[in-house]
Amino acid sequence: MADQAVIRVVVGEDQPLVREGVIRVLERAGFEVVGVAADADDLARKARAHHPDVVVTDIRMPPGEADAGLQAALAIRRDDPATGVLVLSQYLETRYALDLVGERAEGVGYLLKDRVGDVPAFTDAVRRVARGGSALDPAVVERMVGRPRDGGPIAELTAREREVLSLMAEGLSNQAIAERLVITVAGVERHVTRIFGKLDLHQTPEHHRRVLAVLQYLRTGR
């Protein structure tokens, strides 16, 4: 069964200690690290050569530091849509995350770097992205959802509905949301329906379309 196959990963990280840490965490969790790059150009090359299921990369990489890792990830996403990209970032900036997602919430993730230490959450995110899902950092999502607004539909959501909205934005499935909130999947579905109603969004059966719709809604800042 394809889902059970070993997930192949290319890692991009210029700091040796962090690089070793990431590799160890991934290998212990059963991932196969097929390539390691210390700069953005090398990362793009290795991603093209290995066609991994997912690329996990630091946002800040030589050359040019800044967001070279993110740029490389965007290029990989464009050139090889089957490869997921998960960007690890020390910047809590929604703009980076939204730029990375662009028009396609499939196989994409943006996590704060210190999430790597939370091994179950981190490996779960890598796995989701590798399988075409999405993983946005809760802090990034919280910044979008929790941003002060001059009224508007989001202000009318209940606390629980905001929680569900945030988890949807992070990329969790109804099943995962149900587990996280310790409620039934049917209960999650009811919340989702009400949320979409209040935000005047069209429900879509496809998971990644739902993530995109939510992110695009939050992006407008209403």
Added chain:
Amino acid sequence: MTDDAFLRSILDTVAQPVWVVDHDGRIRFANPEAVRALGYDDVAELSGKPSHETIHYKHPDGSPFPVNDCPMLRPRLDGEAIHEDEDWFVRRDGSMFPVEYWSAPLEMPDGRGAVVAFTDLEDRRRTAQTSALRRVATLVAQGAAPADVFAVVAKEVAHSLGFALISIVRLEPEGIATQVGVWGEQNPFPVGTSWRLDAHGVSGQVARTGRPARVDYADVPGEIAATLARDAGIRWAVGVPIVLDGGVWGVMMALSTGPTPQPETTEARLAGFTELVATALANTHARDELRRLADEQSALRCVATLVARGAASREVFDAVCEETGRLIDATSVNLAHFTSDGINLTMAGWSLHGTHVPPGTQLPLDGFAINELVARKRAPGRVDTYEGVPERLAARLRELGIKSEVGAPVVVDGHVWGALIAGTDEPDPLPVGAEYRVASFAELIATAVSNATARAELMASRARTVAAADAARRRLARDLHDGAQQDLVNVVIDLQLAQQAWDDDIARARALVDRATEQSQVGVDGLRELAAGIHPEILTSRGLAAAIEGLVERLPMPVDTHELAEGRVAQEIEASVYFLVSEALTNVIKHAKAQSARVRLAIDPDVLTVEVSDDGVGGAHADPGGSGLTGLSDRIGALDGTLSVDSRAGSGTTLRAVVPLA
């Protein structure tokens, strides 16, 4: 050859006009020069005519000249030659001309006659006048001083035209004439004499009409005519105007003795000389003007150099006062600063005789002194007398002996900063136009003041920038000490405690590690936000709009960011604008009591405009001592930009920065 034929052939070749009279007083023949001078076409018209009755029958005044009174033909009778310096002959058409003649006896076969040779004095004078004009013109061309030209012209005119007295007068204001050049054997009025013009005198008539005039002093009452008649025997006068720049500058007069008026041609002959006089005057004026300009330029350059060198204000002020005074022949110069509370503060002064207001003097700026006039009109002006002017400043000036003043405003950044004032202790006011020359120096003062102000502002701004940087470093150190460092210290302590508990109390060790993990997470989050606050990475990678959106998401207040241009500009501009927005929004949150705010950013090809507005209480203002708006202003000023604040109480605050994009 007969004697006649012999004589005739000689006389025909002589340039001197000559005719021969027979024993009977009839013209035997005349040579061609004589025929021409007397206005005839052919010698036949004269031959056989009685000489006296044909060419010598009247005086210039028209009265008959009886033949018995005439000496001309006497040599024929007594055999003695005679010579007349000046007499008048009558032409065929009845007109007369002055001559000098000689008459000598001539023995002829039919009895003793006479030979008369004469010289046309007008011809001689014409020649003399031509060379006199040439000499005067040469003098004028050499740039002689007007006084020299007047003296020479008077002498040359007197000699070449044969007048007893030539007088050149300058017309002064208020109907006064002053003798500036004179020539005559008998001259009652030396150069420098002034008199009041009247309707009878020749200079008065010329001054009034601007045209030549004639008088017969026999008809003129008054002291002048009497003096002229008594001391110099003057009877007649012709005056012609000396015209300079379209106005009557003066009058040249030819005065003569004798029974008859001057010939009709006199006016035209004088005019030849007055034109040269006018040229000499115009040249002198032009030269004076050039010299004045050169002096002014060099004085201005001297001060401008000081200004450009950034010399201390006091040095510039003193130099300006002195240069202004020397240039316009003022005896005192003061620079005054008008303070915001209506005081006239004397900043600098210079004077020839110690009559300037001492620097440091403070007097109310009111009343009628030139200072107040200049302040009110914002233009150069003059006060021609301080006599009877009330008010303390005028009184102080009277005490100092200053009679009159001119002044010009010193305008700095659109405000009348003060005035440059030049005065004189002479009874006559400074010449018309002096106030405009003072204005040139006032402009230099304005530049110096503006420079000094700009320099002072720049230094204050630099000091504030340094202070702000120091404060930012202190704040950063405090944030690190209180935040991340404290968090890490706690982590280290917890981990050390966990290590010690590891063997004896594993549950406690786990709890300590958990707490250390949480603590380090807090530290990491804190460091991330601190770094973002110092300089957000996204500003470098994505530019202003992304960075401002990121900033706004962290704030506990809704901020409208729909109008943010996405373009990129120079890094230092992006950084300054970002911090401007950041500090402005921080101020809004702290002080404005606002419900919401808005940031707008426009990037045009040559200018960036950013605007932060809120719906708060308003009433914000640049606090000179504080860091708030002044700090922002410094930041934008460093980019050559301008910061404006619109913050009326109750209607929110809008902060707008406009930054040029080079």
